Amino acid sequence: MTLRFFTLGMTVTFGSAWLFAVVLPFFKTRTIEPVPYVEALDGKTGVYFPKRTGQITNGAKVYAQNGCYVCHTQVVRPTYAGNDFHRDGWAGFKADPDRGDTRRESNVFDYQGEEFAQIGVMRIGPDLSNVGSRYEKAAIAKNTARKEELGDAWNDAMKVTPEEMLYEHLYDPRYRVEMRWSTCPSLRFLFEKSKIKGEIPAPKAEARALVGYLMSMKKNDAVPASMNYSPPKPAEK
């Protein structure tokens, strides 16, 4: 093999990977046109705009600084690349009490307003695309269970909010005995110091921004039919 042939081979090998994995996606997603709703299919007109509330920018920074993206992804994969739909709460809920099946794949608009799309490196922990909706659901379940357990002793001031549950997780992911196995790192340093044991101290501004960001992760709003790669099968409608 001549050096020339070798160099050419290397260039083609790495060049094509770079072309298909970097250059093409860059140009494909650089200028994204708004996607219109089609009245016949979607039952409404206008253009799709993702809903997102919460402290996104600052929270995204805290998320990046603490390396959350190393273990957590933020992509619900297209089904051809691996099915995420069977994991309830990852892509949305199969049986949402109000909206029915809300599951959908991620799209480029999901990362709007973020400087970097923190799609993640590995999936050591669960995907966080819909972690906001998951915590909302978990808080409702927890409150309902406690209300049933306590009966008359219950009052509404005992309600936990999804944010409180997230603070508990961030302060100490291994707080509850059944979660002792968790490898999620504790963010204790984002909370004030407290001498009272068994109580989660007040969160600092960074922790509040991070929780705002995590609670904004509800990527299960309905997308136009033209963008829905996995529409429900006709029989399921």
Ligand code: HEC
């Ligand atoms: C070393 C890998 C690792 C890193 C880094 C990591 N996590 Fe985790 N995370 C996990 C694992 C494993 C779980 C599942 C166990 C659990 O719920 O504690 C998890 C669970 C979670 C959950 C609960 C998700 C759910 O649906 O119940 C949240 C929220 C979370 N992590 C947030 C974060 C944030 C925010 C960061 C960055 C500060 C972070 N994680 C960094 C491994 C990691």
